[in-house]
Amino acid sequence: MNPLLDFSGLPRFDAIGPEHVGPAIDTLLADAEAAVKRAQSVSPVTWDSFVVPLDDATEKLWRAWGQVNHLQGVLNSPELRKAYNDNLPKVTRFASALAQNQALFAQYRALAETTDPAALDPARARTLDNALRDFRLGGAELADEAKARFAQIREELASVQARFSENVLDATDEYAFWIKDRQHLSGLPDEVIAASRAAARAEGEPGWKFTLQMPCYLPVQTYADDRALRQTLYQAYAVRASEAGDEKLDNSPLIQKILALRAELAQLLGFASYGEYSLATKMAGSPAQVLEFLRELGARALPYARQDRAELEAFAREALGLQTLEPWDIAYVSEKLKQARYSFSAQEVKQYFTEEAVLGGLFDLIKSLYGVEVVADTAPVWHPDVRFYRLQDADGSLVGQFYLDLYAREGKRGGAWMDDCRNRRQRADRVQTPLVYLVCNFGKGVDGQPATLTHDEVITLFHEMGHGLHALLTAVGELSVSGINGVEWDAVELPSQFMENFCWEWTRLQGMTRHVQTGEPLPRALFDRMIAARHFLSGMQTVRQLEFALFDMALHTEFDPVQDSVMDLLERVRDEVAVNRPPSWHRFPHSFSHIFAGGYGAGYYSYKWAEVLSADAYAAFEEAPDQLADTGARFRAEILSRGGSRSALENFTAFRGRAPSIDALLRHNGMAA
Structure with a gap:
């Protein structure tokens, strides 16, 4: 069959x-x-x-x-x-x-x-x-x-x-940079060196093979002392799928085609722009409302972002001897400054987040919040690394199941995502339970060592699990509004971003950390330094996301391909909010799959829009720290279980007792007055 x-x-x-x-x-x-x-x-x-x-x-x-x-x-x-x-x-x-x-x-x-x-x-x-x-x-x-x-x-x-x-x-997978001399590897974590050596051995080559996969690319940008190595990989990553590489993989004409087709589609339906068409199924009322929201947030964040940039430049000049702060220096200098200011490195923290401990902590949190248990299960899978789990309610009944595919590999697209495989549905004789995929691109342990995750990767895992729980904990029986179906796109990120907050709780981290060598949990002193650094460069990170969101909405509402170019529009957006300017040869749009190949066209603002909702929702747990189970049960009942059966605003208001406020977001990002 x-x-x-x-x-x-x-x-x-x-x-x-x-x-x-x-x-x-x-x-x-x-x-x-x-x-x-x-x-x-x-x-x-x-x-x-x-x-x-x-x-x-x-x-x-x-x-x-x-x-x-x-x-x-x-x-x-x-x-x-x-x-x-x-x-x-x-x-x-x-x-x-x-x-x-x-x-x-x-x-x-x-x-x-x-x-x-x-x-x-x-x-x-x-x-x-x-x-x-x-x-x-x-x-x-x-x-x-x-x-x-x-x-x-x-x-x-x-x-x-x-x-x-x-x-x-293809442009990501085809690139490789070979290093023969070990001195160029200075500063890189041992596990990255081991993985690049294993990659070279797998091809029967000496030395070390470096790629543009995230578990390789990001550590090079963050830790490699060799500035030329950082620049080489940065440039290769920046021009992927553009006219700077293989002509067959150039996305330039595809961007123009996508924009033209979307504009024509919207026009046929009587919308002034694709942005208007996109918002017809979202919470936001109009492109103008979205742009106003983004610019208001930008006005709040830009002073912090400029201060962040000035501090990086000063530290690069005075402590590292770098007279100019180039784009391939930013992650490296940021990490050095964080180490100097807070006396810890992301790599030090990573040693405590062993994969099994993190998963155990995540599953414990799910049980504490929602009274459901994650149990290992079996299923046919597409790759030996894939795990499979079932979600059981307090009475042992099956709620749903999920696949977990954690590691990066060739042939797997980058990023992290959740998708549904089968939605909950009330049939005549039974309930069809939901089944979802959770996919990440973390580095796999080498030479028998367990995989370890950076704190950012832990946050990513919790984020995707939040999406998964939205699909798994639905109580709706109609397919089109079950799980995340029918949920306004700019509210879909609420349950995922909400879960990220628990990655900063001391009691949670105690139970989900175990040092890769000693087995010890994260020390309180190191956690305190992490908390002190939590808002480190948050202004810069915020305006970066606003740059992407403003570019996306402007591209789908104001862009005129006859009078303008995509890159010129992006530069004008950067004039408005950016503090870190990439080189003129950078081709960010050519790999911006979220808006050109995913579902985020004229919807990238959703991340920030939903962040307002998620920060405000988490504030309810902060306000009643001794009522975790009760508040979690209410969040499950009013938001997760409802799916798209009523509007996202109704869901939020039923949970919070009022409309959402931006105050919690600014506070959580260290930008409150």
């Missing part, structure tokens, strides 16, 4: 091959199209006669395609890539046709008109409202010619965005 057609249990990742993709997708598309045809004429239109069978057929297609998409991200190969790209247009065409199907639109309207709103539970009412909205946003009300063009645009966008992501992956 084709493993992609087997929905009897967990996905058969150990059996799925590129050869299964086409036949499975063709079968599932045919089934889904037949279900759509039946749904168009069903009468009378009821939830059980219309919505349920339509969900049944389309869910199988999206689950199978989700598995293919997941493998494309974590185990990329030429064969899988071809299978993916061959089938992507077919899947996109079906999605576009579904969104524009006038007969289905009419059936949903009939259902809305003949159903007493009071008789619908909130999840079904929200599902119905979202469906009608999404038909309009999907082009269902367009004239036939415009509808055809709209579908064509969506298909083109899917293809071009996939190529953008592939180019970034």
Whole structure:
């Protein structure tokens, strides 16, 4: 049996091959199209006669395609890539046709008109409202010619965005820098040297192999005493997928194509810009409101950022003899200044965050907050390093399950993310439990040593687990508003950023640290120095995120490709908020996958928007430190369990008892008055 057609249990990742993709997708598309045809004429239109069978057929297609998409991200190969790209247009065409199907639109309207709103539970009412909205946003009300063009645009966008992501992956994986002389390795952590030596040995070469993968690139920027080595890797990383490298991997024309297609798509629907179109499904009301929010935050942060920059320049000059602070010096000088000022290094702290201790601490926190237990489980996996767990409620019942893929490797796209594999759903005879992927790109232990994580990586892991819990702890039974489905995009980061706060609690760190050599927990004196350094360069870090968010929104609302260039627009944004200016040859947009290949186009501001919500939500725990379980139960009930069954603002207000405030965010970032 084709493993992609087997929905009897967990996905058969150990059996799925590129050869299964086409036949499975063709079968599932045919089934889904037949279900759509039946749904168009069903009468009378009821939830059980219309919505349920339509969900049944389309869910199988999206689950199978989700598995293919997941493998494309974590185990990329030429064969899988071809299978993916061959089938992507077919899947996109079906999605576009579904969104524009006038007969289905009419059936949903009939259902809305003949159903007493009071008789619908909130999840079904929200599902119905979202469906009608999404038909309009999907082009269902367009004239036939415009509808055809709209579908064509969506298909083109899917293809071009996939190529953008592939180019970034290939440009990252293809780069290697070889070092023969050990003196160039001065300052680098032993584990990085060992990993680069192992990488060279794996290719039968002497010396050390350095790549642009994060577990290699970031330590070089942070610790390498060899300024030329830092510059070499910085430049290679900065120009990935641009005209400076392999012409086949240049994302320049793809950026222009993506922007043009998005602008045309928005125009067809009557929006002034793609930014307006994007915000139609978000909390923010307009691009102007987003820009005002970002600029207000920028005005608060910029004085702190300028002070941060001045301190770095002075320290570089006086302590390190660097008369100029170049971009490839910033991480290195920052780490040296932090060591000098707070008497510890990120590398020193890293020795305490052994992988098993961190996971144990994370799982203990989940139990303390929500009364659920994480238990090791078994499942077919796509790589030997992947772990699998189940989440059990207090009575032992299964809540959901998740995969954990922690380590960087070739063929795996960079970054960290959560995605759903199967959503919670109330079926006639049972509850379908959720299943999610949690993916990171940490360094793996070498020579028998356990993996250790930097504190930033610990924060990343907690962040992604927060996303996972949002999907796993939902109590909603309707697919389209279950878990993170139907949640406004600019509120999706609330549960993830909320979890980050616990990485700064002394009682938590005591239980999730164990020195890689001695087994001792993190010393209180070192923790105190970490806390003292918590807001170190926070102004600089804040304006960097604001730079990305302002650029994204301006690009999708104000950009005119005839009169302007992408790089010129970015420079104007930097004039407004940046304190660290990259060189003119830097090509940041060419690898900005969040907005050009992910779901964050005209939505990158969501990180800061949701940070306001998450900081304010965590403040509720600060205000009642002795009521952790009670506050956690309320957070689970009012936010995590609700999914998209009501608005994110309603969820937050039900938990907090009021609208969100920016004050907690400024305080948590050390920028309060």
